[in-house]
Each structure stands twice: as structure tokens, then as C-alpha cells.
Amino acid sequence: xxxxxxxxxxxxxxxxxxxxxxxxxxxxxxxxxxxxxxxxxxxxxxxxxxxxxxxxxxxxxxxxxxxxxxxxxxxxxxxxxxxxxxxxxxxxxxxxxxxxxxxxxxxxxxxxxxxxxxxxxxxxxxxxxxxxxxxxxxxxxxxxxxxxxxxxxxxxxxxxxxxxxxxxxxxx
Amino acid sequence: xxxxxxxxxxxxxxxxxxxxxxxxxxxxxxxxxxxxxxxxxxxxxxxxxxxxxxxxxxxxxxxxxxxxxxxxxxxxxxxxxxxxxxxxxxxxxxxxxxxxxxxxxxxxxxxxxxxxxxxxxxxxxxxxxxxxxxxxxxxxxxxxxxxxxxxxxxxxxxxxxxxxxxxxxxxxxxxxxxxxxxxxxxxxxxxxxxxxxxxxxxxxxxxxxxxxxxxxxxxxxxxxxxxxxxxxxxxxxxxxxxxxxxxxxxxxxxxxxxxxxxxxxxxxxxxxxxxxxxxxxxxxxx
Numbered sequence: 001x002x003x004x005x006x007x008x009x010x011x012x013x014x015x016x017x018x019x020x021x022x023x024x025x026x027x028x029x030x031x032x033x034x035x036x037x038x039x040x041x042x043x044x045x046x047x048x049x050x051x052x053x054x055x056x057x058x059x060x061x062x063x064x065x066x067x068x069x070x071x072x073x074x075x076x077x078x079x080x081x082x083x084x085x086x087x088x089x090x091x092x093x094x095x096x097x098x099x100x101x102x103x104x105x106x107x108x109x110x111x112x113x114x115x116x117x118x119x120x121x122x123x124x125x126x127x128x129x130x131x132x133x134x135x136x137x138x139x140x141x142x143x144x145x146x147x148x149x150x151x152x153x154x155x156x157x158x159x160x161x162x163x164x165x166x167x168x169x170x171x172x
Numbered sequence: 173x174x175x176x177x178x179x180x181x182x183x184x185x186x187x188x189x190x191x192x193x194x195x196x197x198x199x200x201x202x203x204x205x206x207x208x209x210x211x212x213x214x215x216x217x218x219x220x221x222x223x224x225x226x227x228x229x230x231x232x233x234x235x236x237x238x239x240x241x242x243x244x245x246x247x248x249x250x251x252x253x254x255x256x257x258x259x260x261x262x263x264x265x266x267x268x269x270x271x272x273x274x275x276x277x278x279x280x281x282x283x284x285x286x287x288x289x290x291x292x293x294x295x296x297x298x299x300x301x302x303x304x305x306x307x308x309x310x311x312x313x314x315x316x317x318x319x320x321x322x323x324x325x326x327x328x329x330x331x332x333x334x335x336x337x338x339x340x341x342x343x344x345x346x347x348x349x350x351x352x353x354x355x356x357x358x359x360x361x362x363x364x365x366x367x368x369x370x371x372x373x374x375x376x377x378x379x380x381x382x383x384x385x386x387x388x389x390x391x392x393x394x395x396x397x398x399x400x401x402x403x404x405x406x407x408x409x410x411x412x413x414x415x416x417x418x419x420x421x422x423x424x425x426x427x428x429x430x431x432x433x434x435x436x437x438x439x440x441x442x443x444x445x446x447x448x449x450x451x452x453x454x455x456x457x458x
Contacts, residue, residue: 003180020180020223023210042173043211044278056251056280062210063281066180067203067225110276131362132275 007068009034010078018065025049025060027068028075036076036105040134047133048102050109051075057109076105085112087153091146099137106133111147119155123148175210176219184228186311190336192224194313202226202338204247207274207282208290231311231340232285235259241307241343246285251276253284253297263344265304265371268355269296275363288324289339291331291394294365298325299395300355302387303371306344312337328393350376354453357390358442366390367434368442370398370450374405381405381414386450388443391428400424401447415451419444 002017009032018027023042028034028051040046042061049060052074079085085108091097098104107130114121114129121129126144135143183189193200200222203209212218226232232247235258242262244253253259254270266284273279273287273296287297288308301308302325307318312334319332326332333339357369368390375383384405386398400421408414428439 001179019177021175021177023175026174043214044207047275047277050277053280057277058281059207059277061214062207062278064180064203064206064210067206067227113276128362129276132277 003066005066005069007070008072010074010081020064020066022065023061024051024053024058024063024065024068024073027065028060028073034075034077036080038102038105040102045132045134046103047106047110047130050106050133052079052109052113055113057113076108079108079112088112088115088146088150091149091153092143095142095146095149097138097142097146098135103133103135103137107135107143111150114147115151115154118151119158120151121148173214173216175213176216178213178220179222180225181222182225182228186229186231186338186340189224189226189229189338190313192222193336196222198335200224202289204232204286205249205281205283206286207278208286208292226338229338232338237262237346238343241345243309244284244342244344246283246288246339246341248284250274250279250282250284250287254279262346263304263306265300265353265355265373266297266344268353269300269371272296272355272357272359272363272366272369284342285339288342289331289333291325291329293328293393293395294369294390296355296357296366296369296371296389299369299387299389300371301342301344302395302397303373303385304344305385306342308332308339309341309343310337311340316340318343322397325394347373348375352376352454354450356446356450356453358446368428368439368446370443370446372447372450372454374410374454376410379409381408381410386418386447388426391426391439391443396426398422398425398447405451410451410455415448418451419447422447 004017006015025039028037038048040048044059044062050057051060054071110129110133126147181192201220203223203225233245235244235256250270250273253266260267301321306321308324324332353373355371357366359366370388372386374381384402386402387395389395401418404417404421405414428436430436
């Protein structure tokens with residue numbers, strides 16, 4: 001028997017009847033056509049299916065669609081559209097931090113959540129944040145590089161925004 | 173794999189939960205964070221006909237000091253155990269254990285209550301609540317009861333929970349001044365199951381150990397209290413000699429399984445090494 005689910009996906013309210021056995025990942029991909037969320041292991045080990053649920057990265061393969069009732073879901077499509085991860089994507093591209101790209105949307109979710117709470121993470125902290133994300137092509141070095149570079153750039157941008165008025169005053 | 177089909181129902185109260193549970197005697201499973209139930213269904217380790225979502229029950233939420241204990245609601249996510257200031261202050265052993273539990277995304281959804289109810293012998297929290305001498309709060313058709321952690325973990329994935337009962341909270345006794353804590357594990361990869369892990373607390377008075385509580389995990393079918401090692405520490409200061417005595421007595425406490433790739437004697441040796449590390453952390457972190 002299907003269960004009615006009300007949720008918000010990438011800013012749009014969604015109401016759908018889902019079968020209880022549907023994971024959030026299946027719901028996003030099959031019912032909503034949001035195929036940027038990838039399914040790898042379907043048992044919470046590989047991290048390819050990470051999405052943001054109420055702002056925190058979760059495995060969309062381990063969350064039932066019915067459990068997203070009342071929640072807010074953001075997928076890689078949503079974060080791409082708003083430009084929230086544009087700099088991360090740019091840095092992944094610049095550093096060849098992907099080959100096949102299957103793991104990338106999950107990597108972006110972990111990276112975005114890490115940088116939101118720790119703007120300038122160390123390489124160890126980045127590796128810890130990625131401990132649940134598998135990449136079978138590149139190894140992790142370039143991915144860690146891309147996230148570290150994004151963190152540095154975001155921190156620099158924030159600092160220059162904060163110091164900008166002072167500079168203006170000094171110029172006056 | 174995709175999950176086998178099941179019926180999904182939401183319970184708003186404990187009464188509603190066990191009513192729904194009793195309707196399909198023996199074939200219903202409670203769902204909180206779902207991070208053990210869902211993968212076990214994906215792996216076809218279980219296929220209940222009904223999942224009862226208990227995440228809407230208000231009693232399962234909240235972290236607060238209640239009488240002389242910290243009550244941590246069963247729905248408290250691992251990430252919150254890691255970050256909650258009351259946990260850090262009154263039950264630091266849980267906050268020390270939390271970063272070792274799986275990976276960040278799992279910690280955002282997995283719940284303390286679900287973790288304890290599963291009673292995975294390789295998991296961190298069961299050993300931590302054992303070392304903390306916490307009590308498990310359980311509610312069921314016959315009322316509410318508190319079970320000491322020492323009497324809660326019975327066997328592999330087997331606890332004192334009777335069918336239909338719900339684990340509602342953990343009560344951690346407020347620590348006296350002078351109590352020190354340490355937690356560590358040896359794992360092949362960050363976030364992987366530990367080959368051996370230990371949670372420990374000790375009460376120091378004028379430099380002397382007057383009480384010690386030590387629990388190991390990944391050493392058998394349940395988390396194991398290291399009684400002989402505890403006894404070896406009491407009545408002396410934490411020193412190289414007392415640590416060595418505790419390490420030597422571990423063979424009385426632990427009887428790890430003999431795996432083809434991981435013989436029992438090697439796991440016992442790792443446990444000794446780990447006990448040394450944990451006790452040294454206590455010395456250096458007052």
C-alpha cells in the first residue's frame with residue numbers, strides 16, 4: 001500500500017504516493033527524474049547516494065522515501081542550480097578530481113557540509129569527512145586538493161569582504 | 173539490493189507502537205533512524221512484514237539532566253551525541269566514542285537508541301554505556317523499567333528488550349569530580365569496525381584510583397566488562413606498574429573468538445596494547 005509523502009526537494013514542494021520499500025534515492029531518481037544522485041552499494045557503504053536532508057548529508061539509499069516526510073531534500077541538481085557548489089565543481093574540474101564521475105555528487109555533498117562547519121579544514125579533517133565516500137578511479141589526493149583549495153578560496157573571499165570597509169576608510 | 177516489500181506504519185505513542193507490534197506477532201520491527209534495519213533488509217538478513225516508525229514519539233527525544241543522571245533520548249542521533257554540550261560535560265565518554273562510529277553521513281541519521289537496541293558487539297556505544305554504568309530506560313505494555321547496562325547486553329544481537337518493548341532513553345549517572353575518561357579503538361580503516369576497542373573511566377582521589385570501569389568491544393558476542401583489569405588498578409596511582417598489572421590480568425577477562433585470519437591470541441594482544449593506550453590517555457587528560 002502506498003503512503004503519501006510531503007517533502008521539499010530542491011526548493012519545490014513535492015507530494016507523491018510512494019511504496020514503503022522505495023528508498024529516498026529511488027524516489028528521487030525514478031519518480032522525480034533527479035538522476036544526479038547515484039546508487040552504488042545500496043547498503044550505506046559507498047557514499048555515492050549522499051543528499052542533504054534538512055541540511056545534513058545522509059545516504060539516500062538508507063533513508064526510506066516515507067521517512068523524508070516533512071523534510072527538506074537537496075540534491076546535486078539543486079546545489080548546481082543555485083550555484084552553491086559552483087566553486088567546488090570548478091576546483092574538482094581543474095584538478096582532475098574525477099574520472100568516471102560516479103562518486104562526484106556524493107563527494108560534493110560531504111565537501112559542502114564539511115566546509116559549511118569548518119571553513120579551513122586540514123587535509124586530515126577532509127579525509128575524515130570523506131571516510132564514507134568511495135572513489136575507485138582517481139584515488140583521493142586530487143579530491144582532497146580540490147576541497148582544500150575551495151576552503152582556502154572561500155575563507156579568503158570572506159576575509160576580504162570583512163576587511164573591505166576598513167580599507168575604504170583607510171583610503172579616505 | 174532493493175528492500176523486500178513491507179507495510180509501513182507510523183506510531184505517535186508507545187501504546188500505539190506496541191499495539192501495532194502485537195498485531196503481527198514476531199514479524200514487526202521498530203524503525204528509528206533505520207541505519208541498521210534498512211541495510212540488514214537490503215542484505216536480506218531480515219524481512220519483517222511490518223516496519224513501525226517510532227521516530228514520531230516525543231518521549232524518545234531530548235538530552236537533559238534528570239535527578240542525578242543525564243537522560244539521553246533514544247532518538248538522539250550520533251552526530252548530536254558528538255556535539256551536544258550536556259553530553260560533553262556529563263557523559264564525555266559517549267562524545268569521545270561518537271567520532272569512531274561509522275562515517276559522518278551515517279552519524280547524521282543513526283540513533284543512540286537504535287544502536288544500543290541492535291547490540292552489535294563490534295559497536296562503540298554499547299561498550300561506552302557499559303563503562304559509564306548507565307541504565308537503559310525501556311517502556312512496554314507492562315510499564316517502564318530501568319535495566320543496568322551490565323544486564324542489558326545478553327548475547328549476539330540479543331538484549332533485555334522483550335518483544336514489543338521500546339528502548340526510550342539512556343541514563344548516565346552524573347560523574348563526581350576527579351573522574352577521568354578515555355576511549356580508543358584499533359581499526360584497519362577510519363570508520364570501519366574495530367578489531368578491538370575500549371571505553372574506560374576511573375575515579376581518582378589524591379592521585380589514587382578508587383574506582384575503575386572498563387569495557388571492551390569487538391572481543392566476543394557482547395561488549396565485555398574487564399573486571400580483573402579494573403581490580404588491578406584500584407588502590408594504587410595510575411602508573412607504569414599498575415597499567416602493566418591491568419594488562420597482564422586481561423586474559424582473565426577476555427576470551428575472544430578464534431577467527432582463521434585473526435587468531436584469539438592476537439586479538440588479546442591488541443586488547444592489551446589498547447588498554448595501555450587508554451590508561452595512558454587518562455593520565456595525560458585529567
